[in-house]
Amino acid sequence: MSVFRLLICALLLLLGACDAPVATSAAPEGITARTFQNADGSVTRIPAPPQRILSTSVAITGTLLAIDAPVVASGAAADGRFFGQWRDVAAKRNVENVWAAGNVDLEAAHAVQPDLIIVAASGADSAIEQLSALREIAPTIVLDYGSQDWQALARQLGQATSREAPVEARIAEFNAYVEVARQKIAIPDGEATIISYNGPGAPNPIARPDGVHGRLLSALGFRIEAPDPAWHVGTGGPRGDFVWAQYEQLSRLRGCTTFLIWAGDQRVKAFMDDPVLANLPSVKARQVYALGEDSFRIDYYSGTQIVDRIVQRFGK
Secondary structure: OOHHHHHHHHHHHHHOOOOOOOOOOOOOOOOOOEEEEOOOOOEEEEOOOOOOEEEOOHHHHHHHHHOOOOEEEEEOOOOOOOOOOOHHHHHHOOOEEEEOOOOOOHHHHHHHOOOEEEEEOOOOOOOHHHHHHHHOOOOEEEEOHHHOOHHHHHHHHHHHHOOHHHHHHHHHHHHHHHHHHHHHEOOOOOOEEEEOOOOOOOOEEEEOOOOHHHHHHHHOOOOEOOOOHHHEOOOOOOOOOEEEEOHHHHHHOOOOEEEEOOEOHHHHHHHHHOHHHOOOHHHHOOOEEEOEOOOOOOOHHHHHHHHHHHHHHHEO
């Protein structure tokens, strides 16, 4: 570079107009920027702890609320509503409902003015097809909520939002809550089966002992019946949490107690009145119980509700 050019650039620097590179995305003084490893293999740079989070995934929003992350807007379920287990919490925190699952609105995403956007890698509430456009609005991370429990998801969110300590405190609180509940209940004899009962003509997911539902009920003291992996229908083999079984396979279950997820008392009655299932040990013993309408996706809130239902039903 010539002396003349150096003099000109020095003058422009004094005026704040030099074309030298400026680190506009640098973190504020004293705050270290973070990098986040996304579920799709990419890496996102997060310049500073976010203050305005947009969650495009309704399944992730509950965990954000549980760790007191500053979520200001969220996508909803396909019916346009937030999940029932944390709907009131979202209302109290003025979380804006920006769209129903499957109807991503980029203009609404812009209007929220987020400094962090969260996208699910898959699922009905995934905005992965809009990932590039969302990354033009704000730093965007991708998480796979379907492969882990809410505690593991919370730890990922804690790392992304600089909230590790509140995350560990919330998990410890929940674990203590479960342990206290365990001491309050009397566990029925035999194994327990956990089913998402859909009846004939559809798969009926049966929870595995090492899935999120199985682990929660195991922590309360139940022994969970393991469904035969060979019953799984569909491609790819059974997931870690469920075996998606044909309706007819339900008659082969041997659990002395059955819990129905995504179910209320009406679903329990339908299960008990199903003639194909009349010989199940749990039906004969009339030990079939609902875990709640919001129990399919376990987060901090629905997990707490499940624990409360168990204590109410099996309290000593």
